[in-house]
Amino acid sequence: xxxxxxxxxxxxxxxxxxxxxxxxxxxxxxxxxxxxxxxxxxxxxxxxxxxxxxxxxxxxxxxxxxxxxxxxxxxxxxxxxxxxxxxxxxxxxxxxxxxxxxxxxxxxx
Amino acid sequence: xxxxxxxxxxxxxxxxxxxxxxxxxxxxxxxxxxxxxxxxxxxxxxxxxxxxxxxxxxxxxxxxxxxxxxxxxxxxxxxxxxxxxxxxxxxxxxxxxxxxxxxxxxxxxxxxxxxxxxxxxxxxxxxxxxxxxxxxxxxxxxxxxxxxxxxxxxxxxxxxxxxxxxxxxxxxxxxxxxxxxxxxxxxxxxxxxxxxxxxxxxxxxxxxxxxxxxxxxxxxxxxxxxxxxxxxxxxxxxxxxxxxxxxxxxxxxxxxxxxxxxxxxxxxxxxxxxxxxxxxxxxxxxxxxxxxxxxxxxxxxxxxxxxxxxxxxxxxxxxxxxxxxxxxxxxxxxxxxxxxxxxxxxxxxxxxxxxxxxxxxxxxxxxxxxxxxxxxxxxxxxxxxxxxxxxxxxxxxxxxxxxxxxxxxxxxxxxxxxxxxxxxxxxxxxxxxxxxxxxxxxxxxxxxxxxxxxxxxxxxxxxxxxxxxxxxxxxxxxxxxxxxxxxxxxxxxxxxxxxxxxxxxxxxxxxxxxxxxxxxxxxxxxxxxxxxxxxxxxxxxxxxxxxxxxxxxxxxxxxxxxxxxxxxxxxxxxxxxxxxxxxxxxxxxxxxxxxxxxxxxxxxxxxxxxxxxxxxxxxxxxxxxxxxxxxxxxxxxxxxxxxxxxxxxxxxxxxxxxxxxxxxxxxxxxxxxxxxxxxxxxxxxxxxxxxxxxxxxxxxxxxxxxxxxxxxxxxxxxxxxxxxxxxxxxxxxxxxxxxxxxxxxxxxxxxxxxxxxxxxxxxxxxxxxxxxxxxxxxxxxxxxxxxxxxxxxxxxxxxxxxxxxxxxxxxxxxxxxxxxxxxxxxxxxxxxxxxxxxxxxxxxxxxxxxxxxxxxxxx
Numbered sequence: 001x002x003x004x005x006x007x008x009x010x011x012x013x014x015x016x017x018x019x020x021x022x023x024x025x026x027x028x029x030x031x032x033x034x035x036x037x038x039x040x041x042x043x044x045x046x047x048x049x050x051x052x053x054x055x056x057x058x059x060x061x062x063x064x065x066x067x068x069x070x071x072x073x074x075x076x077x078x079x080x081x082x083x084x085x086x087x088x089x090x091x092x093x094x095x096x097x098x099x100x101x102x103x104x105x106x107x108x109x
Numbered sequence: 110x111x112x113x114x115x116x117x118x119x120x121x122x123x124x125x126x127x128x129x130x131x132x133x134x135x136x137x138x139x140x141x142x143x144x145x146x147x148x149x150x151x152x153x154x155x156x157x158x159x160x161x162x163x164x165x166x167x168x169x170x171x172x173x174x175x176x177x178x179x180x181x182x183x184x185x186x187x188x189x190x191x192x193x194x195x196x197x198x199x200x201x202x203x204x205x206x207x208x209x210x211x212x213x214x215x216x217x218x219x220x221x222x223x224x225x226x227x228x229x230x231x232x233x234x235x236x237x238x239x240x241x242x243x244x245x246x247x248x249x250x251x252x253x254x255x256x257x258x259x260x261x262x263x264x265x266x267x268x269x270x271x272x273x274x275x276x277x278x279x280x281x282x283x284x285x286x287x288x289x290x291x292x293x294x295x296x297x298x299x300x301x302x303x304x305x306x307x308x309x310x311x312x313x314x315x316x317x318x319x320x321x322x323x324x325x326x327x328x329x330x331x332x333x334x335x336x337x338x339x340x341x342x343x344x345x346x347x348x349x350x351x352x353x354x355x356x357x358x359x360x361x362x363x364x365x366x367x368x369x370x371x372x373x374x375x376x377x378x379x380x381x382x383x384x385x386x387x388x389x390x391x392x393x394x395x396x397x398x399x400x401x402x403x404x405x406x407x408x409x410x411x412x413x414x415x416x417x418x419x420x421x422x423x424x425x426x427x428x429x430x431x432x433x434x435x436x437x438x439x440x441x442x443x444x445x446x447x448x449x450x451x452x453x454x455x456x457x458x459x460x461x462x463x464x465x466x467x468x469x470x471x472x473x474x475x476x477x478x479x480x481x482x483x484x485x486x487x488x489x490x491x492x493x494x495x496x497x498x499x500x501x502x503x504x505x506x507x508x509x510x511x512x513x514x515x516x517x518x519x520x521x522x523x524x525x526x527x528x529x530x531x532x533x534x535x536x537x538x539x540x541x542x543x544x545x546x547x548x549x550x551x552x553x554x555x556x557x558x559x560x561x562x563x564x565x566x567x568x569x570x571x572x573x574x575x576x577x578x579x580x581x582x583x584x585x586x587x588x589x590x591x592x593x594x595x596x597x598x599x600x601x602x603x604x605x606x607x608x609x610x611x612x613x614x615x616x617x618x619x620x621x622x623x624x625x626x627x628x629x630x631x632x633x634x635x636x637x638x639x640x641x642x643x644x645x646x647x648x649x650x651x652x653x654x655x656x657x658x659x660x661x662x663x664x665x666x667x668x669x670x671x672x673x674x675x676x677x678x679x680x681x682x683x684x685x686x687x688x689x690x691x692x693x694x695x696x697x698x699x700x701x702x703x704x705x706x707x708x709x710x711x712x713x714x715x716x717x718x719x720x721x722x723x724x725x726x727x728x729x730x731x732x733x734x735x736x737x738x739x740x741x742x743x744x745x746x747x748x749x750x751x752x753x754x755x756x757x758x759x760x761x762x763x764x765x766x767x768x769x770x771x772x773x774x775x776x777x778x779x780x781x782x783x784x785x786x787x788x789x790x791x792x793x794x795x796x797x798x799x800x801x802x803x804x805x806x807x808x809x810x811x812x813x814x815x816x817x818x819x820x821x822x823x824x825x826x827x828x829x830x831x832x833x834x835x836x837x838x839x840x841x842x843x844x845x846x847x848x849x850x851x852x853x854x855x856x857x858x859x860x861x862x863x864x865x866x867x868x869x870x871x872x873x874x875x876x877x878x879x880x881x882x883x884x885x886x887x888x889x890x891x892x893x894x895x896x897x898x899x900x901x902x903x904x905x906x907x908x909x910x911x912x913x914x915x916x917x918x919x920x921x922x923x924x925x926x927x928x929x930x931x932x933x934x935x936x937x938x939x940x941x942x943x944x945x946x947x948x949x950x951x952x953x954x955x956x957x958x959x960x961x962x963x964x965x966x967x968x
């Protein structure tokens with residue numbers, strides 16, 4: 001099993017979720033996050049006053065998928081979240097050792 | 110006595126009346142007689158007052174005619190018909206307007222005979238306008254006015270005085286200052302009524318206490334006198350007793366003597382009917398009665414003072430922690446007065462008491478929506494009530510709870526307790542709606558530091574009440590399951606028709622309701638880093654005011670979904686979209702000019718009034734920024750076109766218009782040096798505080814400046830021909846016939862030297878945002894003449910000011926200038942020099958002020 005953790009533009013979340021649903025991946029965790037990557041914020045001006053915007057609002061989308069569809073899922077996410085501009089985000093893939101269903105306590109496979 | 114009054118008088122019917130001296134003596138004789146028989150109480154004093162009235166009417170009619178309506182009005186004890194033998198006669202001589210020579214002749218003719226008769230007259234001469242403000246430094250006079258009673262002259266004038274004088278604020282002031290007077294008076298008697306030689310007028314428990322109790326009750330709650338510890342019969346008995354003693358004191362002493370001394374006690378006890386073998390026994394019995402009645406008066410006053418509400422409106426009193434109707438029966442019949450109950454509670458930051466809500470609850474269904482706002486004044490009151498401020502949500506909730514809100518707005522009733530199930534909303538639709546108003550109220554009055562950016566937008570709004578109205582109606586369409594925004598607009602339209610709202614306001618409310626979900630859609634579901642997305646959103650809102658309103662509406666709406674919905678993350682996305690859009694609207698608008706095929710132009714042309722030919726409109730609009738079409742209503746545009754008709758080189762066409770609390774100046778002229786600074790300078794020289802505005806110049810040199818300002822000194826309102834005078838000066842200055850510097854000097858000296866900046870001024874140049882212009886943004890403490898000084902410095906650097914946006918946010922001035930020099934953007938060195946000039950001036954130092962003064966003089 002893999003945990004796929006994607007940092008995407010806020011407006012791309014719905015497209016990412018739709019793409020994952022098409023692959024039959026239903027369970028998704030979405031979190032509002034802030035951060036910066038290469039796109040290190042910028043200087044904004046409001047009413048003549050300049051200020052730095054360092055941490056940008058992004059969305060984090062997490063899914064746990066079977067190893068055999070991990071590559072498809074990653075591709076789908078990248079395709080859905082891409083605009084081609086700086087600030088499109090990142091996808092991280094982590095191994096999952098075990099997963100339990102809290103309601104029953106059973107080990108989910 | 111003057112000869113004129115020595116002979117027999119003739120009344121209006123031609124029958125002879127006795128001469129004044131004889132009339133007065135005969136009246137006094139009657140009172141003396143009653144007093145001697147121990148009957149100098151209320152009835153005898155009333156008869157005496159009536160005979161003095163007749164005498165005054167006689168003198169009033171005999172006096173030379175005044176040039177205007179005048180009334181003689183009895184005040185104080187005389188007004189209450191409790192005139193004792195040697196009491197002063199307190200009179201108000203009220204004229205309708207300013208007093209001239211004929212009126213002075215009347216006064217002399219009326220008063221001199223009275224003085225000749227040896228009567229002590231306490232006269233106050235006033236004109237009606239004097240009562241439009243409370244004479245707060247003269248509480249005794251205000252109290253005397255409470256008992257005002259017309260005696261002679263113009264009855265209508267007296268009635269006008271009554272309406273002007275009897276205002277809730279005046280009543281509240283009188284009750285409060287009367288309390289102070291009572292405390293001071295009692296202190297003079299060591300706060301005890303048990304005086305061995307009491308003053309029957311002034312002492313605790315004496316006549317003044319009875320009058321005070323009556324006054325406080327009449328000014329706050331008349332039912333207090335019947336609900337208190339003393340019944341009406343005992344109150345009258347006590348008053349009559351005290352008056353009989355006072356009459357006797359006047360009779361025996363032969364003067365205005367009110368102290369019941371040991372010597373006088375012995376003299377009056379027997380005539381007052383006290384039996385006893387020894388004078389001492391008679392006196393003891395009399396004093397025992399005196400103390401009994403004084404105690405009655407004292408207890409009554411104490412009760413009234415403890416129980417009286419503060420008057421906070423007609424038939425409205427503030428009782429401890431809340432407001433209620435003083436007379437619920439009267440209130441039940443007047444639905445148009447109910448909103449004032451809630452307005453008073455907001456103003457005094459308190460609740461509406463349950464019994465008042467019950468009155469409304471029990472009667473509300475008898476009335477239709479129109480009954481609550483029958484007059485333009487009542488409709489204005491509603492809009493004033495809806496201004497976002499602390500307490501508004503709580504009062505609206507009370508209004509909803511007692512059925513008033515739903516009856517006033519049947520459209521709102523449609524969503525009462527309405528349940529719409531979705532993933533997000535936690536409350537019924539009506540409560541969600543009221544919570545949006547609470548959220549806005551908090552941004553306006555108790556904004557947490559993290560939301561300060563949004564809070565600051567509220568301060569800047571021109572008509573925040575329209576935002577509250579829009580919030581109140583934004584979800585009413587949810588009574589249906591379909592597209593609720595469209596249905597809400599339809600329903601709001603009914604309401605706005607009922608309220609006779611002006612087209613401009615209606616359009617704004619409709620815009621906000623129709624688009625209330627748009628900003629969150631763009632912020633959360635679109636790529637706001639894409640300039641096209643921002644540009645499209647800016648096109649939707651058009652001008653900053655609408656952007657601010659929509660932004661606040663969005664924040665208030667999201668927060669009312671559930672306590673968790675508006676996260677700091679969402680706030681940040683909204684704020685970023687707001688800033689990007691604001692910058693687009695204020696910095697890039699110069700590049701978007703009105704073209705021949707501009708959207709909306711055909712409607713403007715086809716609905717034009719007959720006196721304006723089509724080419725005049727298209728020529729006028731050519732080269733103006735597109736935002737102008739969103740800024741100005743069609744009517745305003747036609748008015749501007751008319752101002753531009755046949756304009757020649759030195760012409761200055763001006764329109765001055767009242768806009769609720771502000772004024773709007775529109776100037777159309779052809780561009781000339783120092784034009785903008787001259788306009789600002791003239792406004793400042795009249796003490797006008799510039800609030801917001803737009804200055805626009807077309808490439809052909811036609812200038813359209815629209816400036817809203819506050820006339821704090823009410824120059825335009827109070828002075829006849831002030832508007833013409835102002836226009837004349839403006840015309841002279843703009844066309845170069847007069848210099849504004851001289852006019853401004855005195856005003857500026859007083860203002861400049863006390864100016865200490867509250868926060869550092871911001872001066873920023875931007876050569877990127879506009880294709881044609883250098884943009885200069887200035888953010889500084891607002892001050893009289895600020896715009897004049899800024900624009901003067903810009904012109905002194907040889908720069909042309911083509912476009913200006915003026916706004917204020919609280920005490921902060923936010924101005925954006927689009928400037929060029931020699932037709933091009935400013936070079937680095939010009940920017941540097943201008944920045945230095947501006948920063949010196951904005952620093953408020955004397956050096957800076959001296960810096961720009963000689964330059965002006967050299968012009």
